[in-house]
Amino acid sequence: MAEPSTIIVTGCSSGIGAYCARALKAEGWRVFATVRKPEDLASLEADGLEALLMDYTDEASIAALVDTVSGRTGGRIDALFNNGAYGQPGAVEDLSMEALRQQFETNLFGWHDLTRRVIPLMRAQGHGRIVQCSSILGLMTYRYRGAYAASKYALEGLSLTMRMELEGSGIHVSLIEPGPIESRFTANALAKIEKNIDLVNSPHAKEYERQLARLKGTGPVNRHKRGPDAVYEVLRHALTARRPRPHYLVTTPAKQGAILKRLLPASLFYRLMRSLD
Numbered sequence: 001m002a003e004p005s006t007i008i009v010t011g012c013s014s015g016i017g018a019y020c021a022r023a024l025k026a027e028g029w030r031v032f033a034t035v036r037k038p039e040d041l042a043s044l045e046a047d048g049l050e051a052l053l054m055d056y057t058d059e060a061s062i063a064a065l066v067d068t069v070s071g072r073t074g075g076r077i078d079a080l081f082n083n084g085a086y087g088q089p090g091a092v093e094d095l096s097m098e099a100l101r102q103q104f105e106t107n108l109f110g111w112h113d114l115t116r117r118v119i120p121l122m123r124a125q126g127h128g129r130i131v132q133c134s135s136i137l138g139l140m141t142y143r144y145r146g147a148y149a150a151s152k153y154a155l156e157g158l159s160l161t162m163r164m165e166l167e168g169s170g171i172h173v174s175l176i177e178p179g180p181i182e183s184r185f186t187a188n189a190l191a192k193i194e195k196n197i198d199l200v201n202s203p204h205a206k207e208y209e210r211q212l213a214r215l216k217g218t219g220p221v222n223r224h225k226r227g228p229d230a231v232y233e234v235l236r237h238a239l240t241a242r243r244p245r246p247h248y249l250v251t252t253p254a255k256q257g258a259i260l261k262r263l264l265p266a267s268l269f270y271r272l273m274r275s276l277d
Contacts, residue, residue, distance in 0.1 A: 005029050007077075008032045008080045008114075009083060010054065011034070012083075013037065015228055019227075019228035030050070030073070032049075033051050034051070034052050052065055056109075057102070077118050077122065081235065086185070086192060087188070091144055100150075107148070108158070119166075129238065130171065130174070131175075132155060135178060137152050138152030143207075143276075173246075176234055177247060177248065179252070190216065224252050
C-alpha cells in the first residue's frame with residue numbers, strides 16, 4: 001500500500017491554514033500542521049493532524065520543525081504550504097523600522113528559511129510542490145497596507161524567481177493570491193495597529209478612526225469576502241495538477257483588480273485604487 005503524500009501547512013491555528021490542513025487530511029494527505037502557540041495544538045491533534053510548534057521569527061523552531069517532520073517520514077516531504085502571516089496596517093510614514101522589520105521577518109524571511117530547508121529533501125526525492133499563500137496586495141497596493149503589501153511584493157518576486165530556477169527539478173512553485181477571506185486576519189491586524197502606530201498624533205488620525213471602525217466590525221461589511229474553502233479549491237489544484245499554474249487569484253475583487261491593472265493606464269489605475277474605501 002502506497003504511503004500517503006506528506007505536506008507541511010503553516011499558520012493552522014485558524015482561518016486558511018486550519019481549514020486547508022483538515023481538508024487535506026480528509027483527502028488522505030499526511031498533514032504536519034504548525035502553530036505558534038501550544039494552546040492551539042490540541043484541536044488539531046483531535047482531528048488526527050500531526051500538530052507542531054513553529055514560529056517564522058525563530059530560526060531554531062524552523063530547523064526543529066524540518067528535522068522532526070523528516071525524522072517521522074524518513075526524509076520525505078512532498079509539499080509545503082507557506083501560509084502563516086499577519087498584516088501590519090498603518091501609513092508608510094508612521095511605520096517604525098521595528099514594525100516593518102517584524103512584518104518581513106514573519107511574512108518573508110521565515111518563509112524563505114523554511115523553504116530552503118525543505119528543498120534539499122525534495123531534490124533528493126525528485127519531486128515536490130511549494131505553494132505560497134501571497135495576496136492580491138502582492139500584485140497591487142492599497143492605502144495603509146504598505147508594510148503588508150511590501151512583504152507580499154517581495155514574496156512574489158522571490159517565489160517566481162525560485163519557480164524558474166527549479167524548472168526541471170520536479171519541484172513546482174505556485175502563488176495563491178486571495179482577496180478578502182474570512183479569518184482572524186482582521187483581528188490580528190487590529191492588535192498590530194494599536195500596538196505599533198501612534199493613532200492620535202499621526203497626520204492620518206482621522207483616517208485611522210475609519211480604519212479602526214472597519215477592523216472592529218462597525219464599518220461597512222465586505223460582501224465579497226469568501227470562506228477559506230475558496231483558497232482550498234486552488235491549493236488542491238496547485239498540489240495535484242500535472243502542470244500547476246504560477247498564479248491563482250481568489251475572490252472576485254482580486255480577479256477584477258488584476259484585470260483592471262492590465263487594462264487601465266497606470267495613472268488611472270492608481271487613482272482608482274486611491275478612491276477605494
